[in-house]
Amino acid sequence: MPTIVLYIASSIDGYIARPDGSVDWLSVVDGFDTDYGYQAFYDSVDALLMGSNTYAQVQQFGDWPYTGKTAYVFSSRDWSDTLADVKIAPPDVGATLPAIKHYHKVWLVGGAALVKSFHEAGLIDEYIISIIPVVLGDGIALFQSPLTEQPLKLLSAQHYASGLVQLHYQKYHP
């Protein structure tokens, strides 16, 4: 099995989006002459995993940014016209595991429902959370309760001039 890495941005109060899904508030960390390690992380992954809302949202942002890496979109919707590198996977996470087992490292992009499925199945090996310096107040929670309790091991904590703090945890096996 590949190393499955959740790599995502969150507000201080744990939201990945406003209630309507918008992520405009992420822009407070733009323009600081750093990509917060994004390109190096992206180059290190073989494939992407995402939910259907995330897939739809990324397409709204403009050109598909992940050309050349297979993106598995977990969805029960009928997507008649998917992009070349996109594979629609059934919402049952377990059914897709055989298809991704030859990868070395995959990026769990989001959203919250898919994070919950992977967390509950014990499949997230690393959690890389970039905390944006804002209390958003409401929105879509990264961690949707109830979840199984999971101790994590801190691998690194990096902070940046913008106030972003990137926490890198590994699943802890006591």
Added chain:
Amino acid sequence: MPTIVLYIASSIDGYIARPDGSVDWLSVVDGFDTDYGYQAFYDSVDALLMGSNTYAQVQQFGDWPYTGKTAYVFSSRDWSDTLADVKIAPPDVGATLPAIKHYHKVWLVGGAALVKSFHEAGLIDEYIISIIPVVLGDGIALFQSPLTEQPLKLLSAQHYASGLVQLHYQKYHP
């Protein structure tokens, strides 16, 4: 007015206690030969602010640890037998502000309802959050939605061998 500082521990998923109020999970960061700056912080404050559940819980832990500093307990309950340094304050936060205005720095201890009251009133000057390396999965959220959106300025981010990360933010006035 004093500087009001929220100083509290949270799980990675934003809980300050389990659903039943227990905080046993905090002990994963015990025994690492550090107090994470607690004594220095405690020495720097003149008074404490807490809700009635927090007050009751601290008493259950044993001897009252805050002797010598006035603790304001925001509560509508009838506390017939309070400790010498404890003052019962009405739940309406604003009514107590005149009584604390001569302090230099006060510690907002918790719990979540009081944090919400102070946050909504724009009264929290600094947020010091110690993130314990565990996804708890469920519990009492530090930030109870909905809250007013508040950008914060990161003052420092310190990590420790135990995996605890202490984030120190200041209220940001754009």
